[in-house]
Amino acid sequence: MTMEQLPPKGVKREQAILELGKAEANGELLLQLVNMEKGKCKTAAQKALAQLEYAPAAPLWAKLVKGKWMGSHIMADACSDCVSEQIAPAILKTLSRLLDEGDTKPLEIEQLNFCLHLMMGKASLKMLEVYRFLAENAQRLARLKRAPVYPDDDCTSWWITDGLRIWDATPREKEKIPAVVLTASLIRNPDERLQALADELNERCGGSWLIPVFMKAILTQPKEQVYETYSPLLGTPKASYLLNALGLLDYRSYPEDWAFERSGPDGLRALIFWGDYSYGTYDTRFTIERYVELDERWLFALAKDPEGKKPAVTWQTYNRGGVLYGSYDEMLISLLPRKVENPELRRALRDYFRIRSEKVSVEESITVYKDAAERFGGE
Known part of the structure; x- marks a missing residue:
């Protein structure tokens, strides 16, 4: 496409510019558009260009990361090495400063999250060093206290993104943050370098680094092999890390009478809501999903x-209201299709959720067990 072939203005021009980011040959044209467009079309040109390995754009990324929101609204959903190599040193410097400041005073979490958002899916050599830095400093991160962000904020909750948050941020849970970010990166871009990094950090540090290793297996290995390898860890102290990875999966299934537009086909997907927003200031949110398969034996085992007593499953992806935060049962029901075809599994789920609904006392607004009764209550 040439400059003259683009729609003259408006949403159509913006969308056409975004489409240019799908072909490496459009680098020169997109850089021209970055320099000449205004407003949303300029932003679209920057987002599209960030998808490409176009070396002449390197100074642009180095400039954006030093600016407002660290350029996360432009570069968070980009995986190119060109972007990654330019912004990694700035991220590393900012993280180091924030940890130093956090040793003596409450942290402004917004700046930390901009750094974490920008790491998504990037696998350049310099970005791998950022992950290694976070792994080495996970204990410092776990000890951080955050500053209040609204009146009467008790500062007990903690979030990476608008869709990944916990409500009782103990040091043990905050220590998982770097591993959860790498897990999200693998969902966005299962690059072999990120896969190798997950193995490296799990071998070196253990603990929460099993989360991205397990997710890597779900994404890249036959489902039968994944079950045989990792299911023996259920019932052991390492099970909680498996559950945190499973908490990032979600089965999309529409009711049979669904008459509205569908955002995608039915199926189990690794699902991440990334980015954040500040009302009236910025909105950097986007969604990533990758379809996966899970051996049915996991469902019987779970x-x-x-x-x-069920372990808390923190750092789940939440995409609807009325959830039971940190709930093992919420994690399990999110793995299930609306209609379970296997009658044996359906009976097992019906009996499981019936007993759980009698055992667990929840508020009226919590829908976990109501959903389960509706889906598995009858024959």
């Missing part, structure tokens, strides 16, 4: 022992 639906055992309904009377037993």
Whole structure:
């Protein structure tokens, strides 16, 4: 496409510019558009260009990361090495400063999150060093206290993004943040370098770094192999890390009488809501999803022992209201299609959720067990 072939103005021009980011040959044209467009079309040109390995644009990325919101509204959803190599040093410098400041005073979480958002899916050598820095400093991150962001904020909650947050931010849970960011990066871009990094950090540090290793397996290995390798960890201290990875999966299934537009086909997907927003100031949110398969034996294994104490599943992806935050049962129901075809599994789920609904006391607004009764209550 040439400059003259673009729609003259408005949403159509903006969308056409975004489409240019799908072909490396459009680098020169997009850089021209960045320099001549205004408003939303300029932003579209920057977003499209960030998808490309176009070396002449490198100074633009180095400039944007030093500016407002660190350019996260432009570069967070880009995986190019060209962008990654330019912004990684600035991210590393900012993270180092924030951790130093956080040793002595409450942290402004917004700046930290801009750094984490920008790491998404990027696998350049310099960005891998940022991950290694966070791994080495996970204990410092775990000790951070955050400053209040609204009146009467008790500062007990913590969030990476608008869709990934916990409500009782203990040091043990905050220590998982770097591993969860790498897990999200693998969903966005299962680059072999990120896969190798997950293995490296798990071997070196252990603990929460099992989360991205397990997600890597879900994304890249046969589902039967994944089950055989990792299911023996259920019932062990390492199970909580598996559950945190499973908490980032969600089964999209529409009711049979659904008459509205569908955002995608039914199926199990690794789902991440990334970015954040500040009312009236910025909105950097976007969604990433990647369809996956899960061996059905996981569902049988997870639906055992309904009377037993279930571990909290933190850092789940939440995409609807009325959830039971940190809930093992919420994680399990999110893995299930609306209609379970296997009658044996359906019976197991019906019995499991019936007992759980009697055992767990929840507020009227919580829909976990109401959803389960509706889906699995009858024969």
